[in-house]
Structure formats: structure tokens, C-alpha cells
Amino acid sequence: MTALEAVARTLRGLPRGVVSLIYPPTCAGCGGATADPGALCPACWSSLRLIEEPVCQRYGTPFAVDLGVGPLLSPRAIAEPPVFERARSVALYDAVARRLVHRLKYEDRLDLARVMARMMAASGRTLIADADCVVPVPLHRGRLWRRRFNQSALLARVIARSAGLPFVATALVRVRATRSQVGLSRAARAENLSGAFRVATAEQHRIRGRRILLVDDVMTTGATGNAAARALLRGGARSVDLLTFALVGDAAG
């Protein structure tokens, strides 16, 4: 057991009140004081722009007005249908959502995965109900080595566990070391991700005939979701839905 594991085990053994005295609970969004560990403070909670129905049935983008007719498709979903069946996200990628995503991904705040995944499980309940297994968008092994963790896998694992679904972490592989999508145009994002994923032959049996719930932290243009869904469908998946924590409104974000 490492020193860190020993500390973690000791803390787990202590009553919650004692742990809170040593580590007072802080807001997952701004770091300010909160009542509950892993929760958002009232200010961050109210600024999070949660996505609610009515949404585009394919992309999960919110509509400004409820037209009272369903199922609804956005003009983009008609002009440019995605490879995945349906995408859903918890919140628009505004200041609070961005902070959560960046803290998890770039500041090693792995503890945030649990609270973010819980919100994803709620927003994605329809997708989860139709899924046979949960697959994270993989990182290329080089980036995984540098980052030391895959933020999407952390989210996917919690979602899978809470739903009682198999967590299939290694069947989808990123075979090309793509540059980050950040700062790329819509067309460049699709180009960057084209052919980046493949289903590992040895694990094809875990994908074949299955309804896959693909999990990522953010969807911007859907290029990553499309490329991953295409690989999964080629690998024999029956269908692919995409669940992300945040949805970016503009493609250059």
C-alpha cells in the first residue's frame, strides 16, 4: 500500500464530520465553502445552464421555444444527421461547466468525476435505459500516458456502475494521435478525427450487436462522437448514443 492509499484508507475509516473538519467541503465549481462535499454552491448551481426539454432529438441541442409538437429535429440534424443516434448533455458550456471540465481534465481534480457523472446519469436516463453497455471515448496511449487518466473513462465508469451496466473501457481504441480539437474549425475537427478510432479485434465480441452508450466530457461539433460512433458501428454495434457533460454552442470553443 502506498502512503497515499494509507491516508485515503484512514480518511475513509473516519466519521464524515471529522473528515469535514480536516478537509472542509468546497464547491466543485468555484472552490468556495459548501455544505456537502462534491456539490455545487448555490451561486454556481444557479449559473449552470442546464439543458432541458425541448431538445433536438438527434443532437440534444436546446430549442429556445417549446413548439408543442414532437419529436423535434433541429435544422442541423436534418441537413447533417450525425452518425450517432442521439446525443444528450447536462449543461451548456458556459463559465461554470467549463470550470468543472477544465478542473477535471487539466487540474487533476478526479474527485469531480463523481458529481459530474451523477448529473450525466440524470440527463441521460433515457439513453441509459436503452443501453447495453457504456464505452468511454478513448485517449491515444501517448496522451493517456502524459495525462495519466482518461477523464471520459472516469465519467463512464461511474455512470456504468450506477446504472448496473458493463463498463467496456478498452474495446474502442484511438489508433491515431490526433491533436486537440480546441481552436479548430468545424471542418478541421472532422478531418482531425477521421479514422482515429477502431474496435480492437480481440474485444469485438463486447461490441457486436450491442446498443452502446458512448461517454465524453464535452461535445462541440460532434466530430469526435461521429468518428467514434462510426468505428463502433463498423465493429458491429447495433446503435450508438452519446452522453457528454457539456455542450459547446459554438464550434471554435
Ligand SMILES: O=P(O)(O)OC[C@H]1O[C@H](OP(=O)(O)OP(=O)(O)O)[C@H](O)[C@@H]1O
Ligand atoms: O465535438 P468535437 O468538436 O469533436 O469536440 C469535442 C472533443 O474535444 C475535446 O477533446 P480534445 O480534442 O481537446 O482532447 P482531450 O480531451 O484529450 O484534451 C473533448 O474532450 C471532446 O472529445
Ligand SMILES: NC(=O)CC[C@H](N)C(=O)O
Ligand atoms: N475541445 C473542445 O471542444 C473543448 C471545449 C472548448 N473549446 C475549450 O477550450 O475548453
